[in-house]
Amino acid sequence: YDSASKINPVEVVSVLTAFWQGSKENPEAETMSSYSEFTRIFTETKTMFKNSKGKQLKLHEKKSMGANVINTYSKGVEMIGKVLNSCLALAEISNKNQYDLFKISKLTIYQKIERFNKVTNDKYSRLTSLINRQIRNSDAHLSITYKPDLNKFAYKSTVKGKVETQFIGMDEVIVKLLPSVGWIIQAFIYSNILLHFFHADKQMYLQLATEIEKA
Secondary structure (H helix, E strand, O other): OHHHHHHOHHHHHHHHHHHHHOOOOOHHHOOHHHHHHHHHHHHHHHHHHHHHOOOOOOHHHHHHHHHHHHHHHHHHHHHHHHHHHHHHHHHHHHOOOOOOHHHHHOOOHHHHHHHHHHHOOOOOHHHHOOOOHHHHHHHHOOOEEEEOOOOEEEEEEEEOOEEEEEEEEHHHHHHHHHHHHHHHHHHHHHHHHHHHHHHHOHHHHHHHHHHHHHO
16 A cells, blocks of 8 residues: 555555445446455354354264355455455556556456566565465365365365365364455455545554554
8 A cells, every 4th residue: 555655646545445336437346245245154154163163063064064164265265356456456556557457357366366476576475375276266166075074175186187186174274264365355454444544543543553463
């Protein structure tokens, strides 16, 4: 935000506003509805875990839980793809490059990440590296299933021209993958709010920034 604002502050406001409300030319491109839907799914999944704690689940219940977990992660990656639209546009502004938000939105998540890391000189690659596109793609192609007996997910992956079955544990998905998409999305939303207070209410901005630092 800071580096882009030094180049074109009006354009930065336009890009961030488009995330929430869409643009004048394309209001339907707003992302607030997508964010609201993701938070609903994410919250329902957390509630599902809470309600199942200590219970002896039946086989179909375990499989249903596994499917919900992967669906939530997949939706989270899709949401990050929408977040990257704004982040990539701001990165282009920072480098005084021309950009088109609509064309950016049509890129694959992989293309967005590659371009974003290139324009920012890998400054934020630690964030984008948290995204496991293989898991998301496997879900999109219906090639990932939960194996209750192993407590692992099995998914198809192409290795050296051959399709192989890979495994990832439920614990890793719950402890690492699910929280990681939540962190990235939450960081973007919170930083938008902080940016607003930075300009509208400095006292509130300092208070919130201090609380975040302590967390």
